[in-house]
Amino acid sequence: MEIMNGLGMAFALLGAAISALLAGIGSAVGVGMAGEAAAGVVTEDPQKFGKVLILQLLPGTQGIYGLLIAFITLSQIGVLGGGGDAISLAEGILYFVACLPMGFVGLWSAKRQARAAVSGIALVAKRPDQMGKAIIFAAMVETYAILALLISILSIVGIPALGL
């Protein structure tokens, strides 16, 4: 039983790690891609720095959502702050599963959002007045990261109440 409890904790921690890991990777790749494009624009016109910076930052939010999920999980299972009860194997697996949406959707949406942001940067380079629309195109992708975040949060917060 001792081992089983340990295993539950391991699964929960794995979930937290995956959420921070995948979403973080996606955002790092995404912000990097957008940054390359942004730097290209700034070589031509340094005045556009502020505008392209905002577009570059857009794919960065997934990493933060991943961190958020990891953090909520860590504090729920008592790794942060301590004082948590032992976690059963079933509960650990549930935490693991709850973290998956944020991890995977975070990874993919950040990459795809980065491509929209890169195109948006190209748009702003030619027509700076269309900034608002460029932002919206990229922000549309983020919707799905937000939905994943929502499901992950609701699941994680709901798990203790199941009493497994």
Added chain:
Amino acid sequence: MAVLPMSRVNIFGLLKDRKKILETLQRLGVIDVKPFDGGDGFEKIETAVFQARFQKAKAECEQALEILDRYSPEEKSMFSSLMGLERMSSAEYESRIKRRDEILGKASELVRLEKEISDLKAEAINLSSNIEALGPWKALDISMRFSGTKKTSAFLGTFSESYDESALNLYFAESCEKKNALELKENVHFEIVSKSENQTCVMVVCLKELANRCEEILRYMGLVAPVVNVDGKPAEKITEFEKRIKKANEQAEEDKGKILKLSAFRGELKFIVDYFDMRIDKYQVIERLGHSKRVFGLTGYLPKSDTENLAESLTGEVDVAVEFTDADGDDVPVALKNNGFAAPLEGVLETFSLPGRGEVDPTSAMAVFYYFLFGLMLSDAAYGFLMVLLCGFALWKFPRMKQGMKKSLKMFLYCGISTTFWGVMFGGYFGDAIQVIAKTFFDKEIVIRPLWFSPMDEPMRMLVFSLLVGIIHLFAGLGMKFYSLARTKQWKDAIYDVIFWYMLVGGAIVYLLSMQMFVDMASLNFILSPSAGKIAALVAVLGAIGIALTAGRSSKNPAKRLAKGLYELYGVTSYLSDILSYSRLLALGLATGVIANVFNKMGSMFGGGILGAIAFTIVFVVGHTLNIGINLLGAYVHTNRLQFVEFFGKFYDGGGEKYAPFRADTAYFEMENK
């Protein structure tokens, strides 16, 4: 609260007054000039040549300013972008225009000096590389061009290996044997000028008649001519080059001094840039005028409220005919006028699109929701308070900042107020900083109760609230559509396109509220009676039938009409995704709070005491700055999205052209009218 009513204006004046009239118009800055279409007798003239000339002069001044910035950077405060433009009286303006040619001369002078400096620098570099190349030949005390005496020939060259005299003689003898040139043996003299690890510089002397043969052997041995060959003794040349470098550097310094002296003209140069900008604008307007032999005609749009002022200013000065008509056409530009609460959002609306022909200005309706949603997403009282403080301070301290900047700051000020409000409602003050500080440093448990509830403890409640806000927002969008249809008395369309949707979506929601399963899922503490549910379902069905029958009314063919109607009815699914989209209010609100808590916790990990306090302060400042930055961006982007996609999607198309009056659009100075 509205799109400004515009008037179309036609102005006719004598050609000799054109300059004066245009200058008056530029000063007033109210007419959006359009291409003149006066029919026969009026012709367009090309001004591209003039514009190009002005562009060139302006470019030279800008280049001169750049040079000045490189040599004596202007002292600018961090807030210079907030200061606004320097004012210039018209007397000053006139006197500066008179000195235009003088200042243009200064600009060319600056450009010339800069070029001279770079030439001198290039020369110095060239010379010093020559000096380096001559170094190994320093010991040679005859000219490098010395080719021999009456009977002998001499060559200079380097081997890329280190030889002493005997080794060289031996190598030469061997080479002669290999090449069958025995006659050369003993008849050639090597003088080693210098040698280093990997090169030997030599002077070779031989009898004149043997010169050709000797050169051949030497080439075979790997002798190469010196890189630099000067006419004179190398040592003397080196001294001469050094002198020239010194002189070039002195000259460059002197030129630099001259440039620094010319920096006194920075202000004048800036003025000339503005002056040419204004002239270029003016010539662009001239291209749009119609010209006959003695008369020119101008047409354009201006806000109705400015017509009287324009007529007065023009007719007082010269003979001119001005006529106003009501603006009516596709190219009427759009200017907005809103009260202080909504005006800051005109910029946001502009990034989407200005109202198209006949559309209502949605700024006021948008403003209420914009501030509300923004605050809900950021939702931290301390962050909001900081925003209010910073924006308020900047607005108070720099009243003359540019209009666009002012609007943005005002927008964030109002957003900050809303953020503070929601922060108090949800109990976030730098996240849970107060609780953490009290516990870590004073060992006290403090509980700060949110005024309403804490979304982190009750996420489902927050989700339901978010969706409710979404429904209200969407219904308000539909309401806007009703208003704009009703304004033009299209009552039927208002019922078909708005009321039926209200019935369908509203009825469906009320019906859901009477279902036990839904109420459990949303953890609501009330449920509607089954009879209310039945009525709601009936209303929804009636709405759906209405939509199916009427939404395709633009088609004449009944089958096609019904098919179209059903397709529109299918659009009800988009309401579902629209409403769910508001769940981002919960997600972003939580993101702010949780990240703030993470930083607080990280700070408190160093424990209490002085060191702990220092570490906490550092983590706190860095972390919360980061968090504000990220979440401010997030709140801004997603508030815009909810406005543009969900809200505007219900009623607003945009497509209007911005009102861009002909005026003094300058970069450095603001010209005063009188």
